Amino acid sequence: MTDAPAGMAKPNDEDVFLRRVHPDAWRNPPPKELYDFAIIGAGPAGIVAAELAARSGYNVALIERNRIGGNSLNVGSVPSKSIIKTARVYAAMREVEAYGTPQPDEPPLDFAIVMDRMRRIRTRIAEYHSVEKLAGLGIDIFFANARFENAGAMRVGDSVLRFRKALIATGARPRPPEIPGLDDIGYLTSTTIFDLASLPKRLAVIGGGPLGCEMAQAFCRLGSHVIIVQNDPKFLPREERDAAEILSRSMARDGVEIWLNTTVVGAHTANGARVLETISNEVKGEIEADEILLSIGRVPNLEDLALEAAGISFDRDRGLEVDDFLRTTNPDVYAAGDACMELKFTNAAEASGRIATRNALGGAQETRRALSIPWCTYSDPEIAHIGMNVQDARLQSIPVKSFTVMMHDVDRAITDSQDFGFVKIHIAEGTEKILGATIVSSRASELINEMAVIMSAGVGMNDLANIVHTYPAESGAIVLAALAYVRDHRITD
Amino acid sequence: MDDLARLSDDALVERLQRAAFAYLTQFVNPENGLVADTSRENSPCSIAVVGFALSCYPVGVKNGWMPRTDAARRTLATLKFFFQSAQNDTAEATGYKGFYYHFLDMQTGKRVWQCELSLIDSALLMAGILTAAEFFDGDGDESEIRSLADALYRRVDWRWAQSGTKAVSQGWKPECGFLHYGWEGYNEATILYVLGLGSPTFPISDEGYQNWGLTYQWENLVGHDVLYSGPLFTHLFSHAWIDFRGIRDAFMREKQSDYFLNTRRAIALHREYGERNPHNFKGYCRDFWGVTAGDGPSGQDLRLDGRDLRFFGYMSRGVPYGPDDGTIAPWAMLAVLPFDAKAALAGTRHLLESYPQVLSEDRFSSGFNPTLAVDGTGWLSDGWYGLDQGLLAMMIENHRSGLIWSLFGKSPYVRAGLKRAGFEGGWLQP
Secondary structure, three states: OOOOOOOOOOOOHHHHHHHHHOOOOOOOOOOOOOEEEEEEOOOHHHHHHHHHHHHOOOOEEEEEOOOOOHHHHHOOHHHHHHHHHHHHHHHHHOOHHHHOOOOOOOOOOOHHHHHHHHHHHHHHHHHHHOHHHHHHOOOEEEEOOEEEEEOOEEEEOOEEEEEEEEEEOOOEEEOOOOOOOHHHHOOEOOOOHHHOOOOOOEEEEEOOOHHHHHHHHHHHHHOOEEEEEOOOOOOOOOOOHHHHHHHHHHHHHHOOEEEOOOEEEEEEEEOOEEEEEEEEOOEEEEEEEOEEEEOOOEEEOOHHHOHHHHOOOEEOOOEEOOOOOOEOOOOOEEEOHHHOOOOOOHHHHHHHHHHHHHHHHHOOOOOHHHOOOOEEEOOOOEEEEEEOOHHHHHHOOOOEEEEEEEHHHOHHHHHOOOOOOEEEEEEEOOOOOEEEEEEEEOOHHHHHHHHHHHHHOOOOHHHHHOOOOOOOOOOHHHHHHHHHHHHHOOOOO | OHHHHHOOHHHHHHHHHHHHHHHHHHOEEOOOOEEEOEOOOOOOEEHHHHHHHHHHHHHHHHOOOOOHHHHHHHHHHHHHHHHHOOEOOOOOOOEEOOEEEOEEOOOOOOEOOOOOEEHHHHHHHHHHHHHHHHHOOOOOHHHHHHHHHHHHHHHOOOOHHHOOOOOOEOEEEOOOEEOOOEOOOOOOOHHHHHHHHHOOOOOOOHHHHHHHHOOOOEEEEOOEEEEOOOOHHHHOHHHHHOOOOOOEOHHHHHHOOOHHHHHHHHHHHHHHHHHHOOOOOOOOEOOEOOOOEEOOOOOOEEEEOOEEEEOOOOEEOOOOOOOOOOOEOOOHHHHOOOOOHHHHHHHHHHHHHHOHHHEEOOEEOOOEEEEEEEOOEEEEOOOOEHHHHHHHHHHHHHHHOOHHHHHHHHOHHHHHHHHHOOOEOHHHOO
């Protein structure tokens, strides 16, 4: 037997992956008499909760109906970022002329290699919290559906698990469409797009949220003709207007066809193609595509849990009803992650998983409101945010001022020809207190974490201006913003 | 062009103002007062340009370019047309609820291009109507002008345009109702809110203006504290009528600034951006700026320094966030005359010296892009746009005599609107 060529996926990669996330021959353990902590869902929230509880000496049951790792590892952050990396390499190849080498003809793309790389990466990352690793911590892992029997017990497969405390971390799934005909013609979601075997020639993306924008840009850079359709007049409704507009122009520059302010009202097939029927103001239109990606938000996975048997209230759209300590209406049952959080991101899931576990088992009184959760859309440039935006502050009657540094005024961004975007730090005017920040740059996902540390440590603009950074660095923009503040507030006797 | 370079500042400015003014009498249908959006063949009327024209006729009278009786006759014809034209919710009307469609057929006055019933453009039209009402204070035609102006303004149902919400919509179409985008961030809409608040008949609610203010971004950009808005024209349109020197609303009181000062700072920001020229566009410098809404090249791409550069066509361009494709509006530098005369004249003289082609018949083109070489020179927009010419003629007059500011500031509706918006101080004091 010979090894596969370097760079190619080894044939057993997928077997290794499955062994790590859901082994074929898995047998659920015999349940213990009583679990200290029964966790439903082994995504990011469930995993951190299980590990934290097990390491603290509690006996833990972790119940998963599909694969360990949840959306994030299997069909979310991990696969999408590996595809986005490939797309960035392709985009860079189109700009090599400026670096002294002729631009190659449109580089040929072997989509199978792109997807193999993604699967290889996923397999590697799956190791850190594999079934074997979790079981090694003494966690009882059940691959089965869970349904509450009463306030202190749940049915898991054929067994009944009794618990002192429980955590619901069942995550969310792509919101189903309400577009007549779309179910009949078939569509991809964030869950299924990573199963594609070939690059679609024409891809229509419905929805201009983070995932829709990321995938629209990535597939366009890989060579698909992409049309993105968005109901609203701008992308990324949660972001500041300037950030969303920079992304819009960036996607257009890559060649994404942008249909804002457009609603998809129907779908059918014609001549072997999928056709979306659209309406923008009063004008009707049609989009022909080979594949359709639906990305219109997520809904929590709660319907199959028989929550009413345990006295747990929920809303099908917004998720579990929890208090500030992440406790549900059943005082012994907590929640974490997409099942209850408004911000449906991996970092929010993990952070809420830790809080819920400490509150449930250790009697802590940590509140989710105290969490400051940064988020990022991994487009190019990336768009990241933390804390308040201007409107949040003004709604609370806080006089707010933003110190803005354009990336085109930052030396490192200039040397790297990656000078689209800005760093914007919002402060409470008259003080040096930082309320929030928005960053648009090729590395915003990293830069925003500096802001997370700064805000968490309570560092004000004066001290920030004195923190020495490497030079040149994109994070120099953060210091430049602080220096602008200092210039604004000169030394007085 | 040499002769322009030799002119004194005052003579140069007056000559360019007169040429801009003459657009409004050259591209008008004297029967109904409708003025063409552009000088291009078959251009429809833009109601905003009519608002500028109505404001400029007094400028013509004052400067001796137009007899007062002629100005009154033109104004009366315009007001009669707007008063008598069809106001209903059908697709073919001229207006509805006292507002008007953005673009009208020059002859019939009916809506064209399935365009929107435009709130901001209706506001600019109403601003012109109220300016005329203040200027024409005599008998006969002039008395009729005043009563028609009053009736037209009182007829506008600003409250309807809030459609039950706190915000004012940008427009409405008979085919689909209100457009589902509102006003976000500071921009040219101050005059819309002031006129909406000043109405004695159907005013917008107080929350409308306050709610809009919640979306303002007060930023320190390139060393300047500025209420941010990207396109230069947004810092000028409301100012063509309202003298913001020394009057402040709650927002500007909080920031210890005023909207006039803010425009000065925006100008400084545009100049600094021109000098830094982050995207390496041809021509940009401290005396070559004016990134704003207007005509620009489209339908072609350019490789510039190993990157694709896309051109945006007719687009609202802005600084410093963009979009910017190397296109400036050649008229824009001179239009800032009342705010920063030194910057306006330095820029305009540099432009005329370096790129004399931006001027034809002493009138500025709407857009110019030297980065995109066409016939060895830069891309240049064909003909002229009425909005540019009207705004320029008004701004120059405000610089020379303050005529429009003083007329508009006399209107009781305007004073009431400003006060309801929370403006205090300066010339608004009793």
